[in-house]
Amino acid sequence: MIPVISKLPQTGTTIFTTMSALAAEHGAINLSQGFPDYSCAPELIDLVNKAMLDGHNQYAPMAGLMALREQIAIKTEKLYGAVYNPDTEITVTAGATQAIFTAISAVIHPNDEVIMFEPAYDCYAPAIKLMGGVVKSLELEPPDYRIPWEMVKRLITNKTRMIILNSPHNPTGTILTRHDIDELIALVKNQDILILSDEVYEHLVFDGQEHHSMARYPELQSRSLIVSSFGKTFHATGWKMGYCVAPAHLMQEFRKIHQFLVFSVNTPIQYAIAQYLKDENNYLSLPDFFQQKRDHFRRGLEQTRFKLLPCAGTYFQSVTYEDITDEKDVDFAIRLTKDIGVAAIPVSVFYRKGTDKHVLRFCFAKEQETLDKAVERLLKV
Helix, strand or coil, X not given: CCCCCCCCCCXXXXXXXXXXXXXXXXXXXXXXXXXXXXXXXXXXXXXXXXXXXXXXXXXXXXXXXXXXXXHHHHHHHHHHCCCCCCCCCEEEECCHHHHHHHHHHHHCCCCCEEEXXXXXXXXXXXXXXXXXXXXXXXXXXXXXXXXXXXXXHHHCCCCEEEEEEECXXXXXXXXXXXXXXXXXXXXXXXXXXXXXXXXXXXXXXXXXXXXXCHHHCHHHHCCEEEEEXXXXXXXXXXXXXEEEEXXXXXXXXXXHHHHHHCCCCCHHHHHHHHHHCCCCHHHHCHHHHHHHHHHHHHHHHCCCCCEECCCCECCEEEEECCCCCCCCHHHHHHHHHHHHCEECEEHHHHCCCCCCCCEEEEECCCCHHHHHHHHHHHCCC
């Protein structure tokens, strides 16, 4: 066997794959991995089929179908007042994770420092390391997981190249506030610091609150690569369809990497989404749709021994089990799957050091019947 020196020696199979496989093996209700158990809109399926039958089955332009980029520009301006040129500032990607990896690859050089906040989506740190960058993480504390900006200031050095933000936040369900935005603007003023803003749950903000996209604020828009996801938005995670918006000089570098990763992404689906986006109700109705699921699931969980943590956005509900057991969260999540029949994600996996706060994450992007069955089983804990 020819020896290979791993570029990610500490990295194994993701917890999402592990827990989904365990759920399937034991016939458990899978509330671990973040995907719906219901179909996307039949109209969207019809539009994809039509695009295929109309012959749109060859390569799309590298940056994405212009009709789709134009609709993204319209949506972004309508929601956030931000103007992006669809020709030079918007690129369609094979999902949000590809966009995140591409953005990091495009601008991070060896020894560049990147500030991120944990718990964090698990693709950030590996991408930084692969580029030779240095991860500087700050651990946030439950139940509110607020960013301590005074501590962030202490992490800034002359090597700080990027700050990664995720709002609405996976796995905690928190969102950035106007106070956070003001602190961030003050922090990066007169600094050569870029922002990578993971906004894949931008349409899943509850209780009448506002999504504070980096695109809303000119001081931040000018330095931000913003990533979003059609898979999350339109209940079609398996289509792996996302996009990135950024100022032209950043997008130029983004596309240099993008063209050699995937070149272009699924053509008929781009045609379908371009048409589907013309009806703004297809995304403006999402907060109410998911809030109903959140509220229903929370009412059920309130009857259990789990303690609910706040959930202002995303389709994830975090709970603490400190009154139930002292088990490590990974061990408890495995036992919950095998013995109770409900799969969750242990939140320690979102910390590089495996910090265990005895918190689990459940996905409530499920049919009401699925959520009711899960609660029924969790009442046995």
